[in-house]
Amino acid sequence: MEYILKDLENWNERIEGIAENIGLDFYPQEFEIIGYKDMLSYEAYIGMPSRYPHWSFGKSYEKNSTVYKYNLTGLPYEMVINSDPCIAYLMKENTLLLQILTIAHVYGHNDFFKNNRLFKDGTRAASTVEMFKFHADMVRSYINDPSIGYERVERILDAAHAIKLQTSRVIGEKRIEGEVLKQRLLADYKNNSEVHSSLDAYVKLAFPNLNKIPIEPEEDILYFIIKYGDMEEWEKCLLEFVRQETAYFLPQIETKIMNEGWASFWHYNILKQLDLPDSLYLEFIKRHNDVIAPGYGSINPYFIGFKIFEDILKRYGKEKIFEVRALERDESFLRKYLTQELCVELNLFQYAAKNGDYIISEVADDGGFKNIRNTLSSSCGVNTVPLIRVAEMSQNDKTLILEHVFDGRELNISYAEATLKYIYELWGHTVTLKTTQLGKQIIFVCEDKKITIKK
Numbered sequence: 001m002e003y004i005l006k007d008l009e010n011w012n013e014r015i016e017g018i019a020e021n022i023g024l025d026f027y028p029q030e031f032e033i034i035g036y037k038d039m040l041s042y043e044a045y046i047g048m049p050s051r052y053p054h055w056s057f058g059k060s061y062e063k064n065s066t067v068y069k070y071n072l073t074g075l076p077y078e079m080v081i082n083s084d085p086c087i088a089y090l091m092k093e094n095t096l097l098l099q100i101l102t103i104a105h106v107y108g109h110n111d112f113f114k115n116n117r118l119f120k121d122g123t124r125a126a127s128t129v130e131m132f133k134f135h136a137d138m139v140r141s142y143i144n145d146p147s148i149g150y151e152r153v154e155r156i157l158d159a160a161h162a163i164k165l166q167t168s169r170v171i172g173e174k175r176i177e178g179e180v181l182k183q184r185l186l187a188d189y190k191n192n193s194e195v196h197s198s199l200d201a202y203v204k205l206a207f208p209n210l211n212k213i214p215i216e217p218e219e220d221i222l223y224f225i226i227k228y229g230d231m232e233e234w235e236k237c238l239l240e241f242v243r244q245e246t247a248y249f250l251p252q253i254e255t256k257i258m259n260e261g262w263a264s265f266w267h268y269n270i271l272k273q274l275d276l277p278d279s280l281y282l283e284f285i286k287r288h289n290d291v292i293a294p295g296y297g298s299i300n301p302y303f304i305g306f307k308i309f310e311d312i313l314k315r316y317g318k319e320k321i322f323e324v325r326a327l328e329r330d331e332s333f334l335r336k337y338l339t340q341e342l343c344v345e346l347n348l349f350q351y352a353a354k355n356g357d358y359i360i361s362e363v364a365d366d367g368g369f370k371n372i373r374n375t376l377s378s379s380c381g382v383n384t385v386p387l388i389r390v391a392e393m394s395q396n397d398k399t400l401i402l403e404h405v406f407d408g409r410e411l412n413i414s415y416a417e418a419t420l421k422y423i424y425e426l427w428g429h430t431v432t433l434k435t436t437q438l439g440k441q442i443i444f445v446c447e448d449k450k451i452t453i454k455k
Contacts, residue, residue, distance in 0.1 A: 261305015
């Protein structure tokens with residue numbers, strides 16, 4: 001390491017001052033300097049200083065460690081936690097310029113965490129670290145409990161992890177339970193003497209689903225199992241831990257392109273104001289270009305996000321980019337601001353498989369760019385995950401009836417069958433799933449962990 005800690009402190013003070021002057025609004029920022037082995041560990045635990053034990057984190061560590069050892073991938077320059085204060089890790093093996101760039105990059109992320117509506121509505125930054133630590137402590141207490149033990153805890157967590165993204169896609173959603181709705185209806189009509197005598201009949205006629213469970217299709221499968229499943233309290237607690245942690249990560253999944261594009265946009269503009277010495281400037285240009293290099297056969301979120309924010313600034317001005325940062329998610333960001341001119345500039349095209357070969361199916365001409373934009377929008381964030389929801393629970397035998405909201409993309413049958421077995425593991429009764437394959441409706445039935453398919 002060719003620099004000392006004091007150098008980083010000085011550069012951080014300068015960067016923070018510039019970030020404030022250009023209008024970034026961020027949580028108090030803390031940095032930790034760690035080695036590459038620690039970075040591998042934090043990467044496996046998604047940056048959290050405390051996380052409950054589970055074999056999947058160890059698997060992730062071994063995979064990352066192996067591919068890094070054989071130089072098949074690099075490590076992240078930094079890792080940032082959406083918390084208040086915001087915590088970021090810098091790898092001590094980085095060069096001085098790389099540390100300067102990543103510090104500036106972190107302030108972009110920090111501003112995004114604090115101001116984007118998905119993070120404001122869906123997370124509580126001030127209690128993030130405490131939440132993860134509490135979950136870790138509780139899971140360890142269950143593991144150490146002789147009446148529970150590691151195997152039983154692992155069985156629940158395995159199943160919960162398999163369906164954790166089958167959750168509400170409305171971040172910050174406020175839920176009204178059926179009974180609450182019914183009580184509100186009663187309160188609304190009790191003061192009206194003309195309808196009071198026939199209220200029950202009116203409610204049954206106007207709201208025939210009030211006695212159906214659930215009243216409307218439920219996207220949050222873990223929530224439904226917690227509420228209606230036959231489980232012990234410690235098992236429900238484990239499911240709730242997974243739900244809460246998924247809710248924390250969901251805004252990051254939904255804003256990957258925007259978040260990385262915003263941080264890249266600001267590290268670039270902050271470093272241009274730093275008046276870097278010649279010895280650092282050339283590396284700055286190279287490192288920045290490495291970060292936003294276009295992907296080949298895939299999308300680099302840093303590149304796409306950076307270019308779109310640059311275009312918004314050029315077309316609408318500085319105030320607009322802050323408005324977009326506050327209001328949008330990747331899906332709406334791409335649909336609104338990925339123009340035909342940008343598609344051409346970024347050399348975006350769409351390809352598809354045909355007769356065992358890949359062909360270019362869309363280019364950025366007058367009609368094709370809309371298809372490219374729509375494909376990107378429908379393939380980002382949780383849109384990459386099939387939407388499976390609870391349609392109904394049979395009140396006779398507690399059969400759980402699931403439905404796949406079909407959007408033209410078919411389920412992978414082997415994944416669907418494995419996932420249904422995990423749901424059965426938690427629910428304990430027959431589970432069915434209605435979906436579409438090859439244009440025909442089929443139903444998966446899972447009974448006693450055995451799968452049959454009905455057409």
